[in-house]
Amino acid sequence: MSAPNWTNPETIALHAGWRADPTTGSVAVPIHQTTSFQFQDTGHAARLFGLAEMGNIYTRIMNPTVDVLEKRVAAMEGGVASLALGSGQAATSFAVLNLCEAGDNIVSSTDLYGGTWNLFANTLKQFGIEVRFVDPADPENFAKATDARTRCWYAETLPNPKLQVFPIAEVAALGRKIGVPLIMDNTAAPVLCKPLQHGAAIVMHSTTKWIGGHGTSIGGIVVDGGNFDWEAHAERFPTLNKPDPSYHGAVWTQAVKPLGPIAYIIRMRVILLRDLGAPLAPMNAFLTLQGLETLPLRIERHCSNALRVAAFLAQHPAVEKVIHPSLMDGEAKRRADAYLKGGYGSLMGIELKGGKEAGQRFIEALKMFYHVANIGDARSLAIHPATTTHSQLDEQEQAASGVTPGYIRLSIGIEHIDDILADLDQALAAATGPSLKAAAE
């Protein structure tokens, strides 16, 4: 059955990539909890291994439950195909390793998730891959740091803690001029932003966050936009344009041409997933699909609640500063309005007047908000990044990434707004010492 070409995320989230099971009629996506798949005959087996025909072989490489999630997220982002992985970190690693060999480099925004920062600043060095960090305030910085061995540019749509939206179209356009693809981590802005429409070549998500949405499953996904000409810049992309000795000399830009512009994502599946592992488990794909089905609806509530919380905290006497795109001005606000449609996201930073100690008292006084190292859950969450998520960065690196000692990160959930505001209000009262209270009055 050929599916209609939906463009509305509400419909895509429920219908893309699946109708009903052809043998049982099952409407919910079945959990194919199996490692392997029976071949029809020896010819069928040979065609699958030779990529003459696409089909299930072994769950490390592909699985029908995971396949539905891959199709649905690809449709939601407007890409041609995607690859689900066991975590967002695996997705970032694969997105880069798919293009880089030892001696190559990439250019990345400094505004990154802590785990990505560590991967880029330390672990990729082990593989001989250099990451050049640049300030995204000026898009030209990406071009300036680029040379003949630069394989891609990397950034996050809505990076915390600064929450300054990345200039996707500006940077992507500069890259396309010299044949460098932009990879966007869109974890914090699903539905709100479609980086591929703004010129990005590849999008990744930690599905652990908003897409899963219920704090049940770690997962990641890489979406191929199918909009980048890897062949036109063949010398920059040897992994896609040189014969691959591990696949009887296949040249990926040629080998899969009949299947569409999917050289990047196919190579990631049949080489990196084959050799490095890190598949998403079928059960986790199922749970992530359950989350995805209501994602657009949840995002609406996440955003409307966050808008109310930002306004409430901005006028609260115990709060020094609120960091949320809705409250920004100048270029930061212009970028937020240009790239986020339908809301400003549900991440927020606050600095309390009492600094680090007040911050810790505040977190301990929260009764409904969970104190966890997660974001994007349907529940409201809070954490103190300097002593947790960003504690492996030294002070300079923390400052560069926007983490000040008193910064508290909130991820606003979909509870009733009255209960969210009440919990924040009582925790602020508890955190605010008598002197501060007097000062505020």
Ligand SMILES: *Cc1c(COP(=O)(O)O)cnc(C)c1O
């Ligand atoms: C959480 C997160 C990741 C890493 O994802 P995991 O699923 O935890 O491995 C990457 N990027 C961003 C923006 C994240 O929030």
